[in-house]
Amino acid sequence: MATYLISYHGGSGPPASPEAARQMMAAFGDWVASVGDGMLDPGAPLGAARTVSPSGVSDGGAGPEGYSVIRADDLDAAVALVKGHPFVARGGTLVVSEAVSL
Numbered sequence: 001m002a003t004y005l006i007s008y009h010g011g012s013g014p015p016a017s018p019e020a021a022r023q024m025m026a027a028f029g030d031w032v033a034s035v036g037d038g039m040l041d042p043g044a045p046l047g048a049a050r051t052v053s054p055s056g057v058s059d060g061g062a063g064p065e066g067y068s069v070i071r072a073d074d075l076d077a078a079v080a081l082v083k084g085h086p087f088v089a090r091g092g093t094l095v096v097s098e099a100v101s102l
Contacts, residue, residue, distance in 0.1 A: 011092030
């Protein structure tokens with residue numbers, strides 16, 4: 001099995017009400033449960049960012065809004081595990097990247 005980083009991009013922003021937040025977390029919990037033993041780290045939202053490059057450090061950047069880490073047999077299986085992710089239903093995009101062992 002390989003390890004995959006799921007990075008969250010875009011989306012509709014934070015929930016507008018406590019009830020919407022509860023529903024969002026319940027949907028996320030259902031997705032986590034659906035991944036089963038393949039879930040390594042359900043992840044977390046990401047906040048402020050800085051970009052480090054050869055020319056120095058700059059604030060901001062278009063980094064992901066969050067992440068999760070899963071295990072799957074291959075990239076297609078990993079993608080299948082995230083197709084039903086509630087973040088996509090809220091207008092977000094998920095990038096599935098394989099962690100390559102060196």
